[in-house]
Every structure is written in structure tokens, then in C-alpha cells.
Amino acid sequence: MAAYDVAVEERPTASSAAPVINDFSIQVATVNGSGSQTANLVLLRAIFQMGVPVSGKNLFPSNIAGLPTWFTIRANKKGYVARKKEIDVLVAMNPETAREDVLGLPAGAAVVYDAPLDLDSLRDDLVFYPVPFDALLAKVSRDVKLRRRVRNMLYDGVLSRLLGVDLDEMEAALRKQFGGKPKVVAINREALDVGCAYAEEHLDKRDPFFIEPMDANRGRILVEGNAAAAIGCMMAGVTVVTWYPITPSSSLCETLIDYLRKYRVDEETGKATFAVVQAEDEIAALGMALGGAWAGARSMTATSGPGVSLMGEFAGLGYYAEVPAVIFDIQRVGPSTGLPTRTAQGDVLSTAFLSHGDTRHPLLFPSSPEECYSMAMDAFDLAERFQTPVFVLSDLDLGMNTWMSAKFGYPSKPLDRGKVLDAEALEKIGRFGRYRDVDGDGIPWRSVPGTPAPAYFCRGSGHNEWGQYSERSDDYEKNVDRLARKFETARDWMPAPEVEIDRRATVGIIAYGTSHWAVVEGRDQLLEEADLQTSYYRLRAYPFRSGLASFVERHEHVYVVEQNRDAQLASLMRLELKAELAGRLRSVLHYAGVPIDARTITDDILIQEGYRAERSVAHGRMPHEAGVGGE
Amino acid sequence: MAAYDVAVEERPTASSAAPVINDFSIQVATVNGSGSQTANLVLLRAIFQMGVPVSGKNLFPSNIAGLPTWFTIRANKKGYVARKKEIDVLVAMNPETAREDVLGLPAGAAVVYDAPLDLDSLRDDLVFYPVPFDALLAKVSRDVKLRRRVRNMLYDGVLSRLLGVDLDEMEAALRKQFGGKPKVVAINREALDVGCAYAEEHLDKRDPFFIEPMDANRGRILVEGNAAAAIGCMMAGVTVVTWYPITPSSSLCETLIDYLRKYRVDEETGKATFAVVQAEDEIAALGMALGGAWAGARSMTATSGPGVSLMGEFAGLGYYAEVPAVIFDIQRVGPSTGLPTRTAQGDVLSTAFLSHGDTRHPLLFPSSPEECYSMAMDAFDLAERFQTPVFVLSDLDLGMNTWMSAKFGYPSKPLDRGKVLDAEALEKIGRFGRYRDVDGDGIPWRSVPGTPAPAYFCRGSGHNEWGQYSERSDDYEKNVDRLARKFETARDWMPAPEVEIDRRATVGIIAYGTSHWAVVEGRDQLLEEADLQTSYYRLRAYPFRSGLASFVERHEHVYVVEQNRDAQLASLMRLELKAELAGRLRSVLHYAGVPIDARTITDDILIQEGYRAERSVAHGRMPHEAGVGGE
């Protein structure tokens, strides 16, 4: 902490505004492929290590190199981790967007920028810090190739000085990243020092933003949702993983592969307790997962919207032939190819009803890395218990961005492999009928190939309770009625909501997945700004728990907050709630591709509740969401 | 009519019950592949030609030969054409099902059966007519091969005598079927005569069922829905037809091919004004249709549930890139492969929301062959007007069964090719922006490759109103908001409902597609049996016309009748109606694979309205729905 203390002591005092401590956003505007991700994560992690709650969101283009990217780090002492629209500190490295980036800033913001860009003439209500990056680079190393790669570390150095981020924490973060590569750490540290020294010598601190150490992060980790889900899958004992690459789900499988190769290889024999196959497409990926699950393996696949749209036929087979499978849908912006690198919650309806006929699937909605981890395990248990495909609906924001999280707890329950027939169970149920409802819960017993239990013929065509082919009306009705009953049974096995009842509240809020974080902050804003108390129901799964109705019943209006155009989850609720209750539902919708922010929710609810006439900021847009004209 | 008159005069008088004239059902239970379809259609057509309202429904297995089939002909003087559960006259030709078929009959029914089956000992409340078919066959021809093929014509002969169906009308029907093949007509006529003579000589008429000539069918035709749709497509000027075989949609394309080859080949050059491609699967079929439509052709494909489930990705592309396409979904029973030769209305939700993201598609619901014809034309007009895939949701009952219909009228409106840019339009709109909302209706102008209008780049990824690639939030929101607006515009372009308001009614009924016919009859039953007046809203399309709400508003309860388990159309309504109105919706659901009948509706509504405690017959099942144990 030495370096930090020094920085604080020598803090420049030119700033007239009161200091803003641990409550601001830094945005780095750069070009993708330029290696800025390392610098951004080092900055993020350093702040995290200083005990300050922090979150990072990467807004990147659907391309590999050369297009604009914005990485935003939000430090917030209260622990808010939702996106915040206003940027307080901009690092402008990208000539293409710099103008628009600067013009979008609120008054009083600070701008660190590449000196040749000459941005300081654009506005006079900002604090400008020009930095001659190329000139500084020459000081780092003589090796031109190497040097180019640490260019971005210079702005970390500058920021460390300006904001008071501990240089040693940055180095520690570097070490975390580059583990066994001391040379790499060293040259990066050099760049940090050069940047810091430049700031010390040439930049006059005139903005109010400071990081000061706190102690909020004890026992916490930094992790992406997809990595968390991967850990969950491994701990769930997944044995068959089939996938087809697609943003933003690829990193789930790729991280899982890394972990499996590290921790699920038999030490003695060097052989794998898992199989991973990169399939030829999503249809094959789900087909393999179903084949694997039918033959007794815990099977999964991961994809995003376009993949889901291809999986319809197999999903229906899984539902009707009652074959488990876990399908992660890391949602991105649709329809169609849409915005592949932007976030949304737009696949709720398409997954719930995926396939023709009267098909219906359970969905899980993780809000945090911790839930990506725990719901991965839930998903396998539920898929096997209910012998049906289960969708885990994460999104790009959760899956690919970096989140603080409590450390994950070791699972306390054994795996639930569901009603798989062994000799004992066979004894109990008497004659085996694959689709007989022996226990009255709609869930039949199944046998697994290669075991001594009696065989059956698994098919997506009509069948009776003995598993025989049948076109009889009564067999058909009986079977689909049982499937409906099974779905009902599932209701109270699904992860329960997190409910916070404010007894005085007449307004309720329902949210799920990543919308949660903006709701947390929004509720505080509603209370602070309009003294509006709210209750909160964080929904975690479909089919809904039976308590949903009573939550709605307690409130005059219930706002369903979600990140899609068509109010998809509210739609599912309307189908289940009594009309009187359905009538209390209202929607707060955000579908800008960027994660939802608290302000959108607060404003929208205040307007709908009649507190205000107009939004304070244009709906769901932020100035820097410049996008690109590329392909 | 001579033969008929004779038959009437000599009518056996042993029957004690009062005669039942032109109001009964005949069911022929046979084995598929045995050629009974010809005999059944000849019987149906003969009754039709006698001016008696009639309908035919074929219940056949998902196999080619050797499994049980039931063909039911309903003659009804009031014109009811829905399925009726009770069978009055059974022709039992299939040893495998004969027992169950006979046991399922109501008392007083007549059974014509193959003598060796010895069925008369099974019950004593039926009228049995044994016929030694094989012995009779020997009289028809010495050619063993030929003979086997007319075996079924013998029962037509027997029935002509027993029921009073004119033999000459049967011969006329034969001639209709076998057009230019006098030898075939002759041998079949011979079989008819042999059957008739046998009945005259050996069978003592003891049942009350008679066909008597009427004059209800003037100007009417007999046609299957799929053939009607094919005619509609041809008259709509379809130019690109792409398909993949699947029951029950294949006959739509196959009939269309026949018509196109006959009527759409340039007389001078012998060249085709259409292209038909049997694609490698449904994904390719829709891809080709979209490619064709993008390049300016009127393009279509036809499929059923499993095909729809495969089309998700391309359907989303069509929605988002705004490419027209007409997709016929001839619904069968799902989920999954389900019951491929049974009927359902189970794809409403999956087609309405087909694809990930906020995708939504217009749906058309034909109820009759006439509407298959007219809505085929509507579908092309709407698809091009709204530049989006349009689904026509027919079903197996409508598509493959034989229906009476008024003759189709020649189209009175020219083709609506929508907003396709020519020089004049270009002038008007100024600078071309493929996705600009020039007219305020959400519908942009499009240009077509190979024409002089400016080009654009069509894509399923994010784009701005100029058609350029864009990842900007504002471009995205603007675009999907416009798409939502376009969908709103479509509302009042969709085929209007047929509404019958009974001013005294507190109960309303909503139905669509083939459920209509059972509702017609059910409303009469409600009135007769319980003096319950009902209003009726026959819905014909989604998005719903704006008048739907006011229909619901007029009534205390509104019953949505549909043929699926999950109340799929009622679900779509719940999403649109104000809660207060949604609360009035109730469902009558029938999902037995066989077409819905009036009794199911009547009983269900009477129970829900509190008139009755119990159903009179087990829900949606009829005794003979024996099904098969085959694969």
C-alpha cells in the first residue's frame, strides 16, 4: 500500500470540486485487437484488490481487430455493479471515436487521451490530460515488437497516479495474469512506472475522482459468468460436453475444457472422465447431448440464440421422449444474427416454447456468477430428475464480463440422478413401463442402455405408458397429460425466488438474470429520490413457484423489468396469473444491447407511477454507444 | 335416379326404428394399402352428387400398408361437417380391429362385415349384415390380380342397396376418378353390381339409415384443403416453390406441381413460369424461398411441425432482414414426431414466436377449402406487403380430408407486390434507405436484384435505416421499434374475423381453423339442449384485428375452442387483451388426434357454465380410436 499512500499524500489539489471517492466509472475507448484487455483487467483487479467494489463491462464489436471497443470499469463503494450511464473518467485511445466519446461525457469528467488527438479543444467543461503515448513507449523498451504490446499499460500507469490506484496492486494483478512469465510481468511493470512517472511530472490533478482503499472484498473473487458456469458443470459431474462455437457462449465450453483437462483426468492412467466434442453444428450438438443422456451420461451443450433456433426439433424430441439435457443459452441480441457481441434477455419465449406441438421447457435464470455456478448444478439435477431438457438462460453481460463474487461453496448435496432403474427400483415398481406414472408425480422411471435393467424403445413418435408405439387417442392424451403434470411437479423443485417484502410498499418489482443489479440500485434511487418503497421478487426459474401470485397480490402495480422488446417474461406470467393479478403487471423494458442501468428503471417507474412526466435521459441510450459502421 | 327409386320402393321393412334420413355416419374399417380409398371416395361422391351434404374423414396410420385405417363418411342434411363421434353404419373389413370396432358402436348401429369374421355373436343390439366378399369377388372377374383391386367396391355395392345410394351416381363418381380408363370403370361397376345384387338377394334391411336425394350441393365442389391451397398458390402467381416431403403437407406441393405443370407452362415455348425444387431438408427449403423472395419471386414452402421446428433460424432472418415468404404449416400432432397422421392445432405458439430474440410472425387460419384458396392468395399479398414470412396454419383434417365447398371465385384484386422500388417510387421517396420508414407505417421500401433500383446489402445482423451494418444502440432500437410498428400496421390488413353477435348472449365463443365446424354444430346443440345463446367470433388471423377486445367485452365468458393441450391461441389473446378481458377467457381443448366434434364443445361449455356436472361421453375419445401397436 506504500505507493498508494504516497500518491494520496501528493494528491494534486487543483480540483475545485469536492473529491468523489470510490464512486465513479472509468471508460477506456480503444480499438479491438490492440491488447487493451490486459491493461483493463489489471486496472480492474488492482481496484478490486484495494478492497473497493468494482465491476467491468466490455463493449466490443463483432470482429477481430481494428474496430472500436469500450471497456468500462465502475468502482462503487456501495457495491453497485450495474452499468452506469455516465462516464467520469475517459481514456481516449481510439482516433475514430474520440470525438463522439468526448462529446458524450457529462461536465466535469476527466479525459486521458493520446496527445496527438488534440481533444482538449472540444469542450471546456472537462478536465483533459494529454499523454504522448508513443513518446513514452520509447522509454519502456528498445524492442519495437515487445513495446507495442505494452502501450496500453501506460494508461494504467497514468491512471494509477491520477486516481490513486496502488501500483503494487497493479503488479500483483499482472502476476496473476502472467503467472509464470516474470519477463512479461517486468516489462509491463516498466510501462506502468513510465506512465505513472509521466503523470506525476506532467499532469496536474484537476478532477475529483479518487480510489481509496476499503475492505469490501474479503473472501471475494473476480470471475466471468461463463467461467463460473464451467466450474459448476465440472462440479456437477458432467461427462459429455458437446458444443458448437458461438459468441458469447464459446468461452463457457472453452473454460470448461481447460478445467476438465486439469481436474478430471484420472491421475493414474492419464485418461479422461469426460468427453468433449466440437460438433458440426448446434443440431448435432444437442443430438449428441441427448444421445449421451439417454445412455446415462450427464450431458450438456452451450449456445446462443441462433443455435437455440436450430435446436427446435431436438428440443421437442427431448421433451416428448423424456431425455435429459442441459442447454446453456448465453443470450445475445436478436432477432437473427442481430448484434452478436451485445447483451439481451430475448430468448425467454423461444426457449420456453421451443419446438412445435405442445412443448414446454424449464428455464433457469442466473443473476450472478455464483448462480451460474450453482444453477449449473441445479440444471443437471433437474434435467435428470425430470428427464427433460433444461435451459440455463444467462446472457453476454453475465457470461463474458468480469464480476465480483463470493467464493463458491463446495456442493452440499449429492448428485440427483433421478429415477434411474436399478434392480431394487425395478422390484418396487413391478413391471417396467417406461412412461408409467408410478409415483403420481408425472415422472416415469427410466432404464439405461448397457445396464441390466429392461430395455425400451425411445422414440419421438406416439407411445403408450409401456413405451410401445401407439397412435391411440387415449394413449396420446394420457401421455401428454402426464407431461403436463410432470411440469407442474417441477414447479416447486425449481430454484426459489429471492423475495424482499417491504410491508409499506404498494409497488412491486420483478426481475431476473442480470437485470437484478440495476434493480438493486434502482430501488435505492426510488427510495432516495421519491421516497417510493418497493418490494422485490427476484425470479430465478420457470415454471414459476406457486408463490408468485401472492407476491403480485400484495401490490397494486408490479413492474417486470427485463432486457427485451416484447416483455417476454411478463408474457409467461400473464399466461399463468389470474387475470386480476395479470392486470397489475407493468413492464420496464430495455433493449439497447448494452446492459440495463438503474436510471432507466428508476425513471421509467417514476413516470409510470406519475411522479414524473419525462425521462431524465433518453431511454436506454448512452452517448458513447457509437457503434461502428463496419461489417 | 332409377336405381335409387327402385331401391326405395323395395326397401326392406324389418327395421322397427323410425327411418333416419340423411343424418348418419358410415365408417369403413379396413387395412391401409388395400385400396379402399377408391371405394370410400366413390361412396362419398355419390352421396354428394345426390345433393346430400356430406363429409369424409380418413383416420390412417403412419405406415404404408397393412395397418388399420378408418374412413368415416358423414351425411348430414343440415350441413354439419364436423366429426361426429357415433358411428351408425360400420363396414368391418379388418380382422384385427373388427372386435373393438363393433364393441364401440352405439346400440342400433348397422354392421356390414366380411362374413368369415363372425361378428354377429358379439352384440345383440346391432344389425348385422354378413357379406362373403371373397366368394362374391369370384363373380366379378377371372383375373385374380385385377379382382383383388375391386374387392372394396363390393361393399359400395352392398351399401348402395342398403342405404339407398344411387348406383349410377356411383358409376359417375368412378368415371370422375378414372377419367379416361373405361376398362377400369367397367370392372368397378361390375363389382358394384355384384355387391348390390347380393344385398338385394340376401340382406334383410333392418337398420333405419337411408340416403335420400336432396338439393343442397348445387354449385358445390368436393375438395381437400391442400388441393384448394395449391389452386390458391397457383392463382396467386407463385413462381418459386421449395419443399421437403412431410405428412400431411406433401399433397399440397404435389397437387400444386400437377396444376403448375398443366396450367403454368408457356403454350408457345413449353417453358415453365415457375420453378419447383424438392430441397434437401426444411432448412434449405425455407432458405431457398427467402432467396427467391429477396430476388423478387413470389416464394413459398409447405411443411408440418417438425419442419417448422427446423426453420427457426431462417424464419428469424426473414423477420429481421424483412424478406417475404409464405410458409404453409399443415399441422399434425406433436410434440416431436408425435402422431404424423393425426390432426391438431398445436403449432400456434411455435410459429407466432418462431426464432430467438424478439421475433414475431403473422399467422393465417383457414377453416375451409375456400379459405385455403383465398388465404393462399392473402398470404402472398401480406408477405410481400409486409416483407416478412407469413405462416398459413392449416391442419391435417383440413388439408387431407375431403370437404364440400362452394366453387372458388376468380380473384377480384390484382396481386399486391408491396413496396418494391421502381424509378417512380424512387423519385418519390428521395434517397433510398432500405430500412427507412418513409410512410410512417413501419414498412420500408425494398429494391430487387437485377432491376435498375439501387442495391443494398441484406443481412440478419444489425443495420441502420440505410441498410448499413451497425451495432449502435440507437440504430438497433429504432429498427426493432419500427418492426413492432410494422406488425401493428399488419393488424388491420389481416383477414377480418367472421362475427355473429347474438344480442342476448352472455356467452361468446372464439374458434379458428377446423374447430369452426364443430362450433357451428355445437352452438345449435347449446341452443337446443340448454337454450344457451352464444355469440361467435371466428378468428382468421394473428395479429388480431382490433375488434377482438370489444367482442370479448360484450360477453361474460368467452370460450376459446382449440385443438391443442396448452390453449395456445388463448395464450396469444391473454398477451394482448386487457387483464379484465383476459379474465373472461375460458378454454375448450381437444387434443385426441382426431378432429374435434360438437359434443365435446357442447358438453364442456355446459359443464363450465354450470348446466351439467359431467361429460356425457369421455372427453375427446371415441370407441373406435383403437390405434395400432405397430411402428
Added chain:
Amino acid sequence: MTSPARTTANSPANKKTNRAGLELPAYRGGKTTLCAGCGHNAISERIIDACFAMGIEPDRVIKLSGIGCSSKSPAYFLGSSHGFNAVHGRMPSVGTGALLANHELVAIGVSGDGDTGAIGIGQFVHLMRRNLPIVYVIEDNGCYGLTKGQFSPTADVGSTLKTGVVNDLPPIDTCALAIQLGATFVARSFSGDKKQLTAVLKAALAHRGTAMIDVLSPCVTFNDHEGSTKSYAYVKSHDDPLGELDFVPFFEDISVDYEPGAVQEVTMHDGSRLYLRKLDEAYDPTDRMHALRVLHETHDRGEFATGLIYVEPAAADFLTTLNLVDEPLASLPESRVRPPKAVLDEIMAGLG
């Protein structure tokens, strides 16, 4: 071709038990619901024979198929084995998953020429490429039987539908395609050639890797046109066609028995002919280019080469390259698939 000792359903040897201790009836399945005379039924019989002869344990077998008349047939053999009748054209992926779950299973896949050649060609290509250990039988009738006779991608150029529509597209030769894709066992036979088909199936069951067998299998009901090389067909020559809407005549199975090196002419009910050329005994099935040339040359002559066309016995199969533990993944206990707390702690420490 292995196992010279043949046992067929009709020989007295039936009564004896095989090395699995079972009698032939233990390999039978449900009663067929296919048309009488359908080649697919004969193939089911040969699968029964081959499995019996090889002493395969039925409870280790999984039967896999897509959708079609052909894909129904797994219900008609090995009734006590597990079966999975998947969706149209996607049997390969389901089979792949099942074998990942349990590499000890013996997988027998049955598909049609439509199921494999049209909607399923993508999964077929990738199955061949992976060399998954499965016996993959295509019951090849050149048409879509179950949907009433449309052309499949193996239909001959010039084949004509009842409606008069003519096929202009060249057939896909699934054998040549498989060889091209790296398949390690490729054979062709005829449903009516008991001796050869049983032998080929036995060899396939003995092969570790994908064993692809294209079996020409007449559809007696729909493939009734002169142009077809894969057809039976009905009453065409002298009678006026009666044109019943759904009349399916009854046919007897056609069977053939001919010598290696010989060409067998098979006359169909409609008088059309199929020429089968049995590879002679000197034929070397391990030379890939030679195999391709034989296929091309026989095709150009209007013949079908039959027998084991190509084999690469030593290639590693897909499951082997995955280096899986010896026990089936499906039956690993929790202790072997859920890492201990120390692992989670280590990961958490790395992220903290």
C-alpha cells in the same frame, strides 16, 4: 470377410445356442409393419442372423435410426436391445452421444437413403470423418418410402414419379462419398443376397470404427418406374393401370445368390433390371484409390459393385482418440466425476 461359418434363420443350426449362450429367437424383434416384400424386412432378418452368428449380447446393443420406413426397422430386430428412433436424418449425432456415454455399447444404426442422403447428409459426413465405432446401414431404395415415393438423392437420373416428374439430378454414391471422407469400412450389398449381406454385416460387427453398408433394398410400393435400378414395381406391362389411390400389392422377397466376380441381373416385377457385380476374391479392399475407381467404373457401366469395397482396419476410432477411462462415463460414480473440495479451493484461490 470374417466368420465363414454361416448360420441363417432357416438352417437347422438355429436350435443351437451361440457363444453368448442364446438361441436365434432371442435376436428377433417386433412384427414388421412394413409392406410385404419390402427389402428392409430382409435386411432386418440378416441383422438378426449376423448378430446371432457373432454371438453379440443383445443387452450391449443399441439400435439407432432416423425417420422413414427403413428407420422403423430397428423395432423389428433385437427386441430386447435398447433402441432410439431419433428425428429425421439425425441418428449419427444421437449415436455419437450414446457411445460417448458408454463406449462398451455395440451400436447398430439403420437409416434410409432419404434420411442419410438428404436431410442427414451433414451428420453422415461428420460421422464418417470421425470414424465412430458404429455399424451404419443404409437401406437404399432410391426413394422416400414413408412419405409416398418422392425421389431421394440416390434416385437414378431419369427415374420418373407417377405424376410424370423426372429426376434430373445425379445420384449420390454413398460408398464413394464415405471413402472420400475417410470412412474405414465401406460395403455395398443387396437386401436379397442372404449370403453376402450376412457376411458383410458380420464383418462390420467385427470392425472397430465406422462400418458403412449401403444395402440396395427395393421399395415395392413406390419405386415402380422403368428408369430405376432399385425398384420392384407392379403390373405395368400388359394391364391397364388401375390407379387405385392406396392399393399396395403383395410381393414376395426377391433373393439372389451369385459368385464373387460375377454379375447378377436381378429382374424386378416391372421388368426393370438391376445389375450387381460381386467383387471377386482377388479384390484388395485396402487400396482407397482403387476402391474409388471400381465404384466409378461400375457406376459408369450401370452396375453396382457389391461386397466389402474398402477397409482400413488399423485406423483409430473416435472413442479411442478421446482417451477415455476404461469404465463407461455413464456409470462413473460421483466420487470420480465431482472433484474434491481441494480442487474448488484451488480454483477459488486463483480467482481471489
Added chain:
Amino acid sequence: MTSPARTTANSPANKKTNRAGLELPAYRGGKTTLCAGCGHNAISERIIDACFAMGIEPDRVIKLSGIGCSSKSPAYFLGSSHGFNAVHGRMPSVGTGALLANHELVAIGVSGDGDTGAIGIGQFVHLMRRNLPIVYVIEDNGCYGLTKGQFSPTADVGSTLKTGVVNDLPPIDTCALAIQLGATFVARSFSGDKKQLTAVLKAALAHRGTAMIDVLSPCVTFNDHEGSTKSYAYVKSHDDPLGELDFVPFFEDISVDYEPGAVQEVTMHDGSRLYLRKLDEAYDPTDRMHALRVLHETHDRGEFATGLIYVEPAAADFLTTLNLVDEPLASLPESRVRPPKAVLDEIMAGLG
């Protein structure tokens, strides 16, 4: 190979107009957003050259693609032509539909090895079989560029991902596959071989039928492993890999120019090598079996045969077999597509 008179983007001939009366810039497209040095960019340049040289009218061209870095490239050439960036692997069907609608269009399809070889292999197979008149370019880098470097089905055995995962599956040879399926024009080239690639593209544009060109096209960003024959790659030999999370180095295009019959060794940035064998002038591309053998033999030697590998100039293309009216179907007036009342009356009479 037709059109010996070559015109490239860099020659002074640029200023002149072609037979369509256009100058070269009329064939340019939007600014590329692919990585610097990506082979795909060079291919776009060659397409521009070839279309200019052939005097193709841009407003008759449609550009079609699937999804991938490669599939983006149609935005970077022929900016005034219509384009359709379809869904992943399904460009063939969209192209087929478009050509049905208007057989006068000149279709240029661009796909990747993942787009074609994995998810799209089914549509590829059937496109080849149909002989649809389209120039079908595979920009083949052996990996999935856009999703960050996973193996594609053309990756070499033994290729290794950064994570250490090794590819064990044999590559699909799209050229041999296409020939096997009956394709009528099959060529292979290298993105950096201006002369050959332009010539091949010009010949392809002149061919009536499917012209399939597999163009080896290095992915400078992801295909950076020793084992690959299709790679550039970065800083590997001396430096300690810096492992930045998203650093993409800047590369210059590689270009080659070698003689027919010669083998050209192309050295990649990582020191790995690619061997191109240019078919010599005596090579007869009309012999199918010979073409297949050359592909197999060069592959076994670790080389890629380049040039026009197979052509069957006389085969009827798909649109011709459909016997369409001369005018594009898309522009037929209502009077030619809606039959007169007499037709409807006739049909009604038949049903009455």
C-alpha cells in the same frame, strides 16, 4: 483457363474501362474490417480484378455468404451489387432461391471452411449435386476466425489450439468432395497468388454451372500453430509469448508467384510451411478419376495441388434443366403468372 489478358488492381491498365464501360473502382466495396494481412482481403481484391477483367455488370451480380470473417467479405467488393449475408452455413439455399427467381443474375458466393465444411456441409453437398450456376469461393483458413480460432473441418491432423487441444480428425478435402459429388468446375488456389487466383476466378465466372474454388487463405490471428498448413502466426521462435488477451499483431499480405508444375514453399510467420503444387500445363482437368488421384497423391505428400483441378464444361446446369421461360420469374407480369378465369372454371368443373 480462359482470358489470358490479365488486369490487376495495380497495373496501369486500371484507368481503362472494361467491356461493361466501367473502371476498376466501380468494382470496389466498403473498407474491410478484417485483420491486416488476412488472406480473405487478398481474395476480395482478386474478385474485384476478375470481375473487372471479365466486364461483369455489377448490377447483375448478387453476392452471397454465410457467417464468418470470410462471409463478411462480400461487403468489401462490388459495393454497388446486391448482397445477402445469410445465416451460418446456409448460403447455398439462399443462392439457389435467388437464381430460381432470376436466372440472369451472376452469383458469387463466399463462404468459410467452417461455414461450408461444418454447419453448411449438407447444403454444400446438394449445391454441388445440383450444379447451380454460381461461383462458390471457400476462403479456407483451417479454423473458425470470427469465433476466435477453433478447429474447422479443414484443419490438419495434429493442429494445436492455444489451449493445447489437438485436432485428431482428418481434414475434409472440399475439392475431392466436390468432384465426388458431381461438381463441374473445381479449383484450388492460394490467397496470395494473384496471377493464378485471378485466372481461376475469371474461368469460374465464365463457367455455366457450379464453380467451386477452395482458396487457402491464412488467418493471421488464430491459426498460429506449427501443425497447420494454412497458417500465418505470430512471434513464436525467440520471444517469450506475451499472452495479451486480445492483441492482434499487424501483418503484411504474403504473395507468391510460381510456375505451372512447380512446388512453391510458402513460409509462414511462425516458420511453418505450406507447399503448393501448381498443376502443370499438360494436366487434363476433364478426367475425373485422374483429378481425384492427383488430389489424393498430393495430399499424401503434404502438398496442395493448385489450379483448375476438374472441369466438365458441357454438363447442364440446374436452371437449364428446369426449363424456365426466358424472362426471370421474378419479373413476370401478373398476366403470365395468374391463369385466366377459364382455367379456374375448368378446375372447378373437375371437382364439382
